[in-house]
Amino acid sequence: MTIELFKNENPYLPADNILQAAEKGLEVLNRYSKSASLNALKKQLGKYNNISPDRIVLSHGSDLLLREVINIFSNDRNIIRFSPSFFHVSINQSIKLINIKLSPPDFTINSGLLLSQLNEPTLIVIDNPNNPTGKLMLNDNLVEKILQNKNVLLLVDEAYYEFSGKSFVNLIEKYPNLAITRTMDKAFSLAGLRFGYLLMGDYFKEHFKDFPSYLATPSIFAAIEALKNKEYMVQNVKKILFEVKKIEDNLLKIGIQYFSGHANFILVKTEIPDFAIKLKKAGVLVRDLSDEWLNGYYRISVGLPEENEILLSMIKKIKNNT
Amino acid sequence: MKKIGLIVNPIAGMGGSVGLKGTDGNTYKKALKLGAKPTTPQRIEETLALIKRKDLCFIVAPGKMGEDYLKKYDFKYEVVSTTIGETTSADDTKRIVKEMLNKNIDLLIFVGGDGTARDVYDVLGLSIPVIGIPSGVKMFSPVFALSTYAAAEIIDKNSNQFIEKEVLDIDEDAFRKGKLGAKLYGYLRVPKNPSLLQNKKEPSNVTKPEAISKKEIAQYILGRIEPETFYILGPGTTLATISDVMGLKKTLLGIDAVNNGKLFGADLNEQALLKLMAIYKKIKIIVTPIGGNGFIFGRASKQFTPEVLKLVDKTDIIIVATEDKISRLECLRVDTGDVEVDKKLRGYVKVITGNKTETLIEVK
Numbered sequence: 001m002t003i004e005l006f007k008n009e010n011p012y013l014p015a016d017n018i019l020q021a022a023e024k025g026l027e028v029l030n031r032y033s034k035s036a037s038l039n040a041l042k043k044q045l046g047k048y049n050n051i052s053p054d055r056i057v058l059s060h061g062s063d064l065l066l067r068e069v070i071n072i073f074s075n076d077r078n079i080i081r082f083s084p085s086f087f088h089v090s091i092n093q094s095i096k097l098i099n100i101k102l103s104p105p106d107f108t109i110n111s112g113l114l115l116s117q118l119n120e121p122t123l124i125v126i127d128n129p130n131n132p133t134g135k136l137m138l139n140d141n142l143v144e145k146i147l148q149n150k151n152v153l154l155l156v157d158e159a160y161y162e163f164s165g166k167s168f169v170n171l172i173e174k175y176p177n178l179a180i181t182r183t184m185d186k187a188f189s190l191a192g193l194r195f196g197y198l199l200m201g202d203y204f205k206e207h208f209k210d211f212p213s214y215l216a217t218p219s220i221f222a223a224i225e226a227l228k229n230k231e232y233m234v235q236n237v238k239k240i241l242f243e244v245k246k247i248e249d250n251l252l253k254i255g256i257q258y259f260s261g262h263a264n265f266i267l268v269k270t271e272i273p274d275f276a277i278k279l280k281k282a283g284v285l286v287r288d289l290s291d292e293w294l295n296g297y298y299r300i301s302v303g304l305p306e307e308n309e310i311l312l313s314m315i316k317k318i319k320n321n322t
Numbered sequence: 323m324k325k326i327g328l329i330v331n332p333i334a335g336m337g338g339s340v341g342l343k344g345t346d347g348n349t350y351k352k353a354l355k356l357g358a359k360p361t362t363p364q365r366i367e368e369t370l371a372l373i374k375r376k377d378l379c380f381i382v383a384p385g386k387m388g389e390d391y392l393k394k395y396d397f398k399y400e401v402v403s404t405t406i407g408e409t410t411s412a413d414d415t416k417r418i419v420k421e422m423l424n425k426n427i428d429l430l431i432f433v434g435g436d437g438t439a440r441d442v443y444d445v446l447g448l449s450i451p452v453i454g455i456p457s458g459v460k461m462f463s464p465v466f467a468l469s470t471y472a473a474a475e476i477i478d479k480n481s482n483q484f485i486e487k488e489v490l491d492i493d494e495d496a497f498r499k500g501k502l503g504a505k506l507y508g509y510l511r512v513p514k515n516p517s518l519l520q521n522k523k524e525p526s527n528v529t530k531p532e533a534i535s536k537k538e539i540a541q542y543i544l545g546r547i548e549p550e551t552f553y554i555l556g557p558g559t560t561l562a563t564i565s566d567v568m569g570l571k572k573t574l575l576g577i578d579a580v581n582n583g584k585l586f587g588a589d590l591n592e593q594a595l596l597k598l599m600a601i602y603k604k605i606k607i608i609v610t611p612i613g614g615n616g617f618i619f620g621r622a623s624k625q626f627t628p629e630v631l632k633l634v635d636k637t638d639i640i641i642v643a644t645e646d647k648i649s650r651l652e653c654l655r656v657d658t659g660d661v662e663v664d665k666k667l668r669g670y671v672k673v674i675t676g677n678k679t680e681t682l683i684e685v686k
Contacts, residue, residue, distance in 0.1 A: 094678070
């Protein structure tokens with residue numbers, strides 16, 4: 001059996017009540033989803049994020065929202081992104097794209113450098129925590145400094161918010177130029193639904209007035225149910241964070257370098273040749289980042305406790321045979 | 323049927339275990355005396371055992387330079403008709419690769435280190451893609467596959483995406499004395515390392531193919547050329563593309579000067595550069611990082627000495643690189659040998675990666 005630890009998925013199945021809610025959605029598959037259901041979902045999300053529902057846009061996956069934001073707002077703006085990051089910014093030729101490279105071992109943003117790049121109208125896209133490093137890239141001070149510049153739009157992806165506990169949603173009312181993408185793929189164990197949403201300041205809100213929400217009814221029902229009973233998610237997040245710590249402690253004992261982060265995955269660096277292939281042969285899939293980033297870096301998603309045990313024993317074996 | 327050339331440098335890597343840092347020149351005999359054992363056979367056999375494709379025909383070097391390993395496996399093969407002596411040399415490698423070229427191979431697998439890569443480059447240049455299987459002591463050239471597994475994976479996947487990687491010439495004598503001096507020797511075409519895991523969700527951070535990135539960089543530079551300024555172009559294929567677009571023939575490995583659409587000097591050394599800089603006041607240097615560690619000064623382009631670099635303002639140094647290259651670097655590096663010059667060059671710099679794309683990266 002293969003253990004999949006390469007897509008940052010939640011190893012825990014959704015709770016029974018959530019599965020039942022999704023099944024209820026299946027019963028009315030001949031009908032389009034009802035706006036009343038969409039509104040009910042927005043209401044739940046508003047409650048969950050302590051924000052007015054009219055600041056929320058729903059979408060099939062937060063990636064689509066990101067693309068939409070770039071399409072709408074990049075015409076006469078530079079785009080700043082960070083490398084590495086989860087964002088794939090595919091843009092037309094007329095836009096200036098500035099990549100800021102994050103360097104090991106800290107992978108932190110040089111605030112002065114970033115602020116010095118904001119003399120022209122700019123859209124900054126940033127994941128916080130960052131994928132694949134797991135590092136928190138932003139703090140309140142830097143975010144407020146960025147947002148005080150009216151020429152700048154800031155889009156923060158908080159896909160791993162429930163693991164990091166850090167959000168800038170409290171600044172949405174104050175700053176029209178802030179938007180945040182979220183997903184229920186990760187902490188809520190709903191990756192198969194691909195449900196994401198956008199939380200927006202006033203400037204974004206204006207442009208998203210007519211944005212249609214095409215969501216499948218099973219997705220809406222499951223998401224509402226998950227939000228109503230979020231204790232299940234909270235417990236799973238706790239279990240995963242406990243496992244993160246356990247894996248990190250063991251990696252330290254084995255002698256494998258890792259970078260502490262704030263998500264459900266761990267960034268690992270090792271000179272062991274073919275580390276990912278050796279793990280693959282042992283039935284454990286992890287993400288080899290050498291393909292598009294740096295040699296020797298791997299991202300390991302946290303699995304079930306028993307899966308993590310196998311992972312660690314395989315790493316130990318590989319390390320001892322090297 | 324895909325024709326694959328296979329050549330093994332049977333002595334590569336022998337110097338490593340006995341602390342000799344290479345087997346170039348006469349060091350090989352010394353390595354033997356010290357009890358060094360060949361490491362190559364195991365490397366190539368690991369790869370051959372992993373290849374699953376059956377539609378391959380190997381064109382292989384005789385005896386211990388290839389055939390001895392291949393015949394243990396169930397592949398179709400043909401031995402190129404040369405004989406080799408007891409000890410093999412760079413000349414053997416070059417002669418045999420030439421014969422393989424005449425047999426119309428589609429791809430060459432070579433097993434060895436930096437020295438073998440240079441011999442292969444001497445014959446092939448950029449004509450035929452290669453896969454280097456690392457087995458030397460020095461493998462500073464980034465032409466080598468990450469491992470024997472990766473090499474087999476590349477062959478099985480029949481990758482048709484290639485990138486140009488540097489072949490470096492490390493001074494072995496200096497290396498033995500603890501110094502690392504490298505010269506850019508040439509470029510080989512190698513397959514892009516394919517993703518070793520299927521179904522990855524995240525798309526690659528690299529958005530542009532290498533050739534397009536290079537053309538865009540050239541467009542960017544061309545759009546900003548100042549007629550009064552002398553441009554000093556460092557080595558590398560990215561810089562060569564810029565001069566190609568200008569309609570000029572640049573030396574691939576040397577440092578050339580360009581002014582007002584004309585090549586003003588080719589393959590300049592330090593003295594020539596200093597002379598040029600004494601006469602002309604408006605000078606800009608365009609460079610690209612060389613090698614896997616991201617050196618912009620102090621490694622492959624020794625002509626840019628501290629004395630030369632002292633005469634240039636940091637803002638007049640333009641750094642260019644393809645997205646693919648820059649995404650694989652932790653940072654850029656300088657090691658000019660002059661602490662003050664290194665200090666001046668350190669910090670965040672802008673690297674042009676396309677017509678409208680740039681990367682801000684730290685120089686260490």
